[in-house]
Amino acid sequence: MATGRTHRPATRSRGIPEATVARLPLxxxxxxALSERSVPxxxxxxxxxxxxxxxxxxxxxxxxxxSYGTRGVGYDVEYLVYQISRxxxxxxxxxxxxxxxxxxxAALANYGGFAxxxxxxxxxxDADPAMAGKPVAGIPVQHSDELExxxxxxxxxxxxxATPAGAAQPVCDRLVAAGVTSILNFAPTVxxxxxxxxxxxxxxxxxxxxxxxxxxxxxxxEATARTSAPAPAAARRDSATDQGPDxxxxxxxxx
Amino acid sequence: MATGRTHRPATRSRGIPEATVARLPLxxxxxxALSERSVPxxxxxxxxxxxxxxxxxxxxxxxxxxSYGTRGVGYDVEYLVYQISRxxxxxxxxxxxxxxxxxxxAALANYGGFAxxxxxxxxxxDADPAMAGKPVAGIPVQHSDELExxxxxxxxxxxxxATPAGAAQPVCDRLVAAGVTSILNFAPTVxxxxxxxxxxxxxxxxxxxxxxxxxxxxxxxEATARTSAPAPAAARRDSATDQGPDxxxxxxxxx
DNA sequence: GGTTGTGAAAAAATTCACAGCG
DNA sequence: CGCTGTGAATTTTTTCACAACC
Numbered sequence: 001m002a003t004g005r006t007h008r009p010a011t012r013s014r015g016i017p018e019a020t021v022a023r024l025p026l027x028x029x030x031x032x033a034l035s036e037r038s039v040p041x042x043x044x045x046x047x048x049x050x051x052x053x054x055x056x057x058x059x060x061x062x063x064x065x066x067s068y069g070t071r072g073v074g075y076d077v078e079y080l081v082y083q084i085s086r087x088x089x090x091x092x093x094x095x096x097x098x099x100x101x102x103x104x105x106a107a108l109a110n111y112g113g114f115a116x117x118x119x120x121x122x123x124x125x126d127a128d129p130a131m132a133g134k135p136v137a138g139i140p141v142q143h144s145d146e147l148e149x150x151x152x153x154x155x156x157x158x159x160x161x162a163t164p165a166g167a168a169q170p171v172c173d174r175l176v177a178a179g180v181t182s183i184l185n186f187a188p189t190v191x192x193x194x195x196x197x198x199x200x201x202x203x204x205x206x207x208x209x210x211x212x213x214x215x216x217x218x219x220x221x222e223a224t225a226r227t228s229a230p231a232p233a234a235a236r237r238d239s240a241t242d243q244g245p246d247x248x249x250x251x252x253x254x255x
Numbered sequence: 256m257a258t259g260r261t262h263r264p265a266t267r268s269r270g271i272p273e274a275t276v277a278r279l280p281l282x283x284x285x286x287x288a289l290s291e292r293s294v295p296x297x298x299x300x301x302x303x304x305x306x307x308x309x310x311x312x313x314x315x316x317x318x319x320x321x322s323y324g325t326r327g328v329g330y331d332v333e334y335l336v337y338q339i340s341r342x343x344x345x346x347x348x349x350x351x352x353x354x355x356x357x358x359x360x361a362a363l364a365n366y367g368g369f370a371x372x373x374x375x376x377x378x379x380x381d382a383d384p385a386m387a388g389k390p391v392a393g394i395p396v397q398h399s400d401e402l403e404x405x406x407x408x409x410x411x412x413x414x415x416x417a418t419p420a421g422a423a424q425p426v427c428d429r430l431v432a433a434g435v436t437s438i439l440n441f442a443p444t445v446x447x448x449x450x451x452x453x454x455x456x457x458x459x460x461x462x463x464x465x466x467x468x469x470x471x472x473x474x475x476x477e478a479t480a481r482t483s484a485p486a487p488a489a490a491r492r493d494s495a496t497d498q499g500p501d502x503x504x505x506x507x508x509x510x
Numbered sequence: 511g512g513t514t515g516t517g518a519a520a521a522a523a524t525t526c527a528c529a530g531c532g
Numbered sequence: 533c534g535c536t537g538t539g540a541a542t543t544t545t546t547t548c549a550c551a552a553c554c
Contacts (some may be wrong), residue, residue, distance in 0.1 A: 019523055021468050025461040029443060030523045043535065052445040055535095056525055071536045088536055089471030096463070103365050107358030108348070113443055115462035157470055158463070181473060182466040188284060188368055190307040198469050200462045202360050205368035207455045208351070208413070209280040209343050211437040212373070214453050215412055216344030218436060274545055298513065310513095311547055318515055326514045327554040 013121075016087070020061040026051045026085050027058065032083045043074035085118070095122035095154045099171050100163030101141050103130055104186055108162060109137035122154040127167065144171075152176035158182045165189045172199075275316040279339050282313065283304045286336045289322070289369075298329035340373070350377035350409045352435075354426050355418030356386055356396050359441055363417060364392035377409040382422065399426075406433035413437045420444045427454075 030050040043250055044062075048055040062068060062075075068083055069075045077214040085091050096114070098105050101124050109112075109124055124141045126132070132143045142150060150156070159175040161168050161183060168187035175183060176197055185191055193199055285305035289297055291439055299317075303310040310319050310353070317323060317330075323338055324330045340346050353360050363369075364379055374471040381387070387398045397405060398468045405411070416423050416438060423442035430438060440446055440456040448454055 017523070022461075023463055025458070025464040026445075028464075029458075030445070043536085044537095054525080056527095057523090059535090059537065060524080067537070069536050070532065071530075072534045074535070087468070089386075089467040090464065092471070094467055094470070103362035104356065107506065108459060110358050111459055113458070114463065117460055117464060119460070119463055135437070151471050157474075158466055160463075182470045184462050184466060190305065196473070198466055198467055202462055203280070203284075203368070203456060203458070204363060204366055204457070205372055205374070206280040207439050207457055208369065208374055208415075209283070209345065209372060210277055210350055211413055211439060211453055211455055212344040213276050213279070213342070215349070215437045216347070218451070219412075234365070272544070299515095300513085309547080311549095312545090314513090314515065322515070324514050325554065326552075327512045385542080470519065 001086070001188045013254070016064045020064055021088075023051070023053065023057075023061055024088055027061070028081065028084045028088065028090075030082070031077055034077050035081055039077055041070075041074045041076055044069070047075065090118035092118060094119050094158055096120065096158045096160055097123045097125055097147075097150060097154075097156050097175075098160045098162060099125045099147070099175070100142070100161060100167065100187075101126040101136055102162065102164075106136050108160060108186075111140060119158075122156055123150045125150065127163075140234045143218035144174075147174055148173075148178040151175065151180060156180060160186070161191075162186045258481045271319045275319055276343075278306075278308065278312075278316055279343055281308070282316070283336065283339045283343065283345075283372075285334055286339065289332050290336055294332055295324075296329045296331055299324070302330065345373035347373060349374050349413055350411045351375065351413045351415055352378045352380055352402075352405060352409075352428070352430075353415045353417060354399070354402070355378045355416060355422065355442075356381040356391055356440045357417065357419075360415075360417035361391050363415060363441075364394060374413075377411055380405065382418075395397050399429075402426075402429055406430065406435060407430075411435060413439070415439045415441070417441045 006228055027047065030047055031042075034047075035051070042050075043056040044059045048058040051058065059069075062080075065083060065087055068080055082091075096119050098121060099106050101109070105124065105126070109121055114121060121137070121139060124136055124139050125144050126141050127144045127149055129143055131141045134141050136156055151159075159172075159180040159182070161171055161175075163171055165187045166191045168185060169191060172185070172191045172193065173181060181196060182198045183191065183193065183200070185199055186204075188203050188205070191199050191201075282302065285302055286297075288305070289302075293355060297305075299310040299314045303313040306313065314324075317335075320338060320342055321333055337346075351374050353363050353376060356364065360379065360381070364376055369376065376392070378393060379391055379394050379397050380399050380402055382399045384398055386396045389396050406414075412435055414427075414435040414437070416426055416430075418426055420442045423440060423444045424446060427438060427440070427446045429446065431448055437453045438446065438448065439454070440454055441459075443458055443460070446454050446456075
């Protein structure tokens with residue numbers, strides 16, 4: 001889960017479990033693909049496969065939304081697209097601002113998945129005066145001095161932070177002060193926000209680290225060559241439960 | 256949770272719960288920051304705050320790794336950094352390739368968080384011949400024709416896919432055929448892989464959709480104005496559990 | 511006194527398995 | 533029959549709360 005919330009576990013979602021909410025976008029994407037291929041109906045089995053989950057979970061998830069299927073038949077694709085979109089709030093227009101127009105900010109600005117889902121990039125904001133006026137993805141970058149007025153003039157409630165780590169918290173504070181209540185944070189920092197503000201984070205390296213963990217386990221099914229630990233320090237070790245039973249650093253990976 | 260696995264729930268982690276594994280990188284990041292400030296020890300309470308979780312959870316997580324703390328004192332920062340790094344497999348060098356050097360691929364290539372965590376960008380690969388040879392983040396882009404040889408020559412086991420959605424599955428197939436066993440997928444598609452290959456996905460728009468869901472809930476605490484649904488289709492509705500109890504699309508957001 | 515480590519309790523999420531309906 | 537919707541069972545994750553230990 002490359003996510004995380006600071007404060008409040010978010011409005012506790014009127015009954016829909018958080019885990020289900022997190023999967024709705026997945027279903028929506030799969031359904032949209034079917035819709036584009038003009039597939040009229042789909043069974044839980046098929047849709048589950050397309051979304052990469054199992055069908056029991058999918059049916060359970062949908063059961064929290066209502067009874068939108070037809071027994072013996074499946075789900076009407078268009079209808080379900082609408083219901084999920086509505087549930088996710090994507091039937092309305094969400095103006096978002098992206099702060100920090102480096103490589104990542106530019107990638108986000110160009111990312112088609114936003115526009116197609118009810119999100120509208122209302123403004124790109126960067127602290128570098130040299131960027132001001134330069135168009136990225138067809139939108140001129142504005143200087144951060146204007147942050148507050150941009151938020152207010154456009155009624156922006158969702159902000160995306162793609163700045164370096166050091167700038168993230170100050171930017172976050174300004175966004176919140178200006179009225180933003182949801183923040184998507186790409187900077188590798190934990191943001192502190194007041195109650196009532198949601199933060200989700202995407203940390204590009206976290207996912208890679210989780211992969212490394214599993215990768216190591218695949219490779220290290222045998223090796224137990226002990227490489228010396230870099231000298232603890234203050235607290236010394238004695239307990240027997242100290243080191244996990246499996247080896248460490250297998251030297252190379254299998255071709 | 257911007258994540259997901261296709262096939263195998265991954266080697267079931269020799270006892271360490273998946274939820275814990277997913278938090279280790281978080282702890283590591285917080286610890287690294289403390290280490291840079293030369294803080295020698297930290298309590299579960301402090302570290303938990305820095306990582307954005309609660310302290311009971313953190314202690315429980317650490318308990319799966321072993322008894323690395325000192326009662327009445329806390330945890331030795333350096334020692335814990337090492338233990339977590341080792342557990343995650345970050346004490347070894349992981350060569351990775353990034354396929355698809357658009358905005359996002361470039362952002363990833365430039366992302367400092369990789370190098371600092373044991374990941375080494377072994378190659379950048381793009382299908383566009385015009386890109387070949389151009390350096391991005393100091394690394395010359397190579398043409399996809401070379402994909403297989405690059406993987407093999409560098410012993411790459413982790414691949415990052417940052418191509419457009421349509422190219423993702425073919426690229427994935429080639430990566431896997433060439434020996435890659437872990438894939439981080441940024442393309443908005445579900446990848447199909449054989450058993451033994453791990454896939455994690457990061458979908459930039461999914462997180463935003465989850466935020467929209469909560470945002471909608473905050474705003475829509477009152478409104479119940481019904482906007483007409485866009486005509487179901489095949490299966491018609493009749494059940495009483497049809498529509499969720501709360502309204503839909505609140506018009507605008509609060510300034 | 512302060513803080514960890516962890517059983518035990520509680521809550522959440524997943525899976526099973528099948529009744530019920532089309 | 534086929535497939536949904538869902539209670540019940542199971543598994544996983546989180547939280548509590550306190551004994552053990554420095």
